[in-house]
Each structure stands twice: as structure tokens, then as C-alpha cells.
Amino acid sequence: MKVCVVGGGAAGCMAAITLARGGAETCLLEKNEKIGKKIYITGKGRCNLTNDCDIEDLFGHIVHGEKFLRAALYSFTPQDTMEFFENAGLALVSERGNRVFPLSQKSSDVNRTLEKELKRAGVRLSLNCTVQDISAAENGFTVTADKAEARFDRVIVATGGISYPSTGSTGDGYTIAKKFGHKIVTPRQALVPIHVKQPISALRGIALKNVELTAYNESGKRIDGRFGELMFTDRGLSGPIALTLSSYINRTENVRLALDLKPALDSAKLEARILRDFEERKNQDIKNVTRALLPDRLNAYVLKCADIPEFKKVNSVTKEERARLVRILKALVFDVKELAPFTEAVVTSGGVDIKELKPSCESKLCKGLYFVGETADIDALTGGFNLQLAFATGVAAARDILKCEEIGL
Ligand SMILES: Cc1cc2nc3c(=O)[nH]c(=O)nc-3n(C[C@H](O)[C@H](O)[C@H](O)COP(=O)(O)OP(=O)(O)OC[C@H]3O[C@@H](n4cnc5c(N)ncnc54)[C@H](O)[C@@H]3O)c2cc1C
Structure with a gap:
């Protein structure tokens, strides 16, 4: 074979x-x-290569393709990934949130291990070799790369998505898939900063902890919400909870975000707290009182949104103004303009439509042709899950081919 x-x-x-x-x-x-x-730049150069979690927990971190991936992930679990690398001599360490890294903290060691195992297994590796075309031939395929042609019984397309194209992932697999009649689900950026319509460059660099960001569609239906850390950029929102939300909103138009700056307090408790602060510091400017709740630049922005002059004395703040302040602290609104470009997206959401793939990643339209990893319309959250999907789908396709040969298909 x-x-x-x-x-x-x-x-x-x-x-x-x-x-x-x-x-x-x-x-x-x-x-x-x-x-x-791409592996080289993963995990900020440390490569979070899988997540040592329970398999059911893993499914909860998949954004697109959970059902489709179940078979592949059950037969090649995160623990199998760890065993693969450990058996190949790479020591691993599990960190916060079960994130698994090489003990050396170097992604280059993951690549070195893969190189060593490719060699040991006897894989013929051709580098600097760009596949231009794949066409169906009698009982197999003709693969054209750099003007040379060769015949194969089976082909696995593992060309990745289109994020961080400088790593080589430029969507070539989509062209191949289309040629074989496959539908491509429009590729979209995922795990990426969110640009908003409101001018917020004044907030750039402010980092917040313990806040809650919720996304709504244009009819006001909640899409998803996340609690944790957030960072303001020149043009929008970044940091863990914004990146996570980007994966859930990338297929929806006109998304509105509401940032709860004080999720630990409901509106009534927050109002009571503000009233108490006002009571204690009646003759001060409001900005000096609300400063206790927010970082300086965000404090100014929030007061502006609440339409309360920064230098207004607390004793002259009206009940309506106070209610507006509470409302904005509980839901500072941002309208999504766009997601940051693919050059900044950790993964591509979209790709070869998984409805046209078997659980082994074999094409339902063309026997013997497989689409694995990010080329397919699968994506997950951060934490080592995306590499786990890539490893598991690669193994699923390979085992299917080996099984077919064994039973003479
Ligand atoms: C900055 C960053 C950090 C990340 N960190 C993590 C992390 O810590 N943990 C995690 O789980 N995930 C992480 N990810 C996501 C993860 O790296 C990807 O989901 C995963 O690498 C996808 O693997 P893949 O094999 O499907 O595709 P890719 O890694 O994109 O590999 C595709 C390969 O195909 C080659 N290729 C493309 N076209 C052709 C062609 N025509 N002919 C020949 N070769 C071709 C490319 O050069 C490339 O080497 C990160 C991604 C980025 C961008």
C-alpha cells in the first residue's frame, strides 16, 4: 500500500x-x-501539545465538530498522545488546567521528536515540496508536486487551515477538496482578538481580571458568555475570554458584547455599595469615588458612557445618573466590527465540510482520500485541544487505511 x-x-x-x-x-x-x-510557535514557543483531561471534559472544549470527532478522540485520547511522546523519549509536564507541555518547555523538542519518529518508522520525507494537484487515477491518485508526478493508493490531505499563513497553512487543502466536489464551510478566524465599533484606543493595555463578557446576536439572544481575564487593545478586546468568545461568534453577524465589570455583585448590591461610597465622600468629585471600582482610564471611559461629568460632586449626582452608572458597570456595551485578521488567529474555523467525511476523515465523495486536522471544519478552545484534534484525526485516517489493507479493501 x-x-x-x-x-x-x-x-x-x-x-x-x-x-x-x-x-x-x-x-x-x-x-x-x-x-x-506551526508547532514551533505554539504555546508561546512551549507547545501545549495536549490536555490531560477526561475524554468527556475534552468534548466540552470542542467548538465545531464534537460529534464527528468522538470516534477519533475515543480511539486516540490525550493520554495516548502523552504516551506517544513519552515512549519516543520526550518528557512531559502537566500544568494549570491539565495543559501538557514538554518538560524542557521547548516546542522545538516536539518537532525533534516527530522528526526522529518519522525517520525511525521509515517515512520518506520530502521537504521544500509543494503539492500542486491531486487527481483520481485507476485505483488511486496521481499527486503532482513541483512538476513531478507520482501514483499512490491513498492520500491524506493535512495542509492545515489559513491562519498564520507564514507557517505554510495557506488553504491548499480547500482547493484540493473543492476539486473532488467537497463543500468548504467558509473559513473564519477563531481564537482571535475582537475589533469593536466603539473608539476605545484610550483603553489600550488595560488588563482586567474576574470580569464577564457575554455575546448576544441581533435579536438579543445570548450566544455565549465567559468569566475571567480580558485585555483592551487599540481596536478592541483580547485576552483569554475574548479569544474564547471569538470562536463562538465568528459565524454570526451584528454581534453585541456586554462586559460585566463587577460580576460578583448583582445590580442591587452594586448600587448599595456605590451609595455607601457616595455617602462617605459626599463632597468629592465622582471620578475620585468610582476610582475605587475601576482602573483610571476605564473609570473615565465608564463615566463618559454614563454621561456623568468626571468632576461632578457626588452630592449632586442624580438618581438617574447613579442608575445609569450601575447599568454600565454591569453591561458595558461593545458592538463587534470584525475579528482580527487570519494572521493573528490561533485557529481556522471552517474548512472541508465534515458532513461529507466519515469519522475516519475519509471523503464520502472519493474513496481513499482523507482530510485531517485543521483542513476540516473542526476547532476547539485553547488548552492543547487543537493539537489533540490534529493528532487524533491523523491517527484515525492512518488506522483506517491500515485496516482497509488488512482486510483487503
Ligand atoms: C500562535 C499559535 C499558537 C498555538 N498554540 C497552540 C497550543 O499551544 N496548543 C494547541 O493545541 N494548539 C495550538 N495552536 C493551534 C495548532 O497549532 C493547530 O491547530 C495545529 O497545528 C493544526 O495542525 P495541522 O497539522 O492540521 O495543520 P498545520 O500545523 O497548519 O500543518 C499544515 C502543514 O501543511 C503544509 N502544507 C500546506 N500546503 C501544502 C502543500 N500544498 N504541499 C505540501 N505541504 C503543504 C504546511 O506547510 C504545514 O506544515 C496554535 C496556533 C497558533 C497559530
């Missing part, structure tokens, strides 16, 4: 190693001068 794997990222490397270990004659074609350029 001759198999071609296109793309030497997480999914492609894992697929190729599994195939070659199982006895298939395996070629891995990678357009860059080395494998795993």
Missing part, C-alpha cells in the same frame, strides 16, 4: 508515523524547509 501524506504539521506527521509503523509505504510531502513550523 503506497500512501501520500500532504503536509508535515501535527496531523500529517502523526498520520505518517502511524502508517509507516503499520507497514504502509509512506511519503510525507511538506512545502517548507522543515516540518512543524
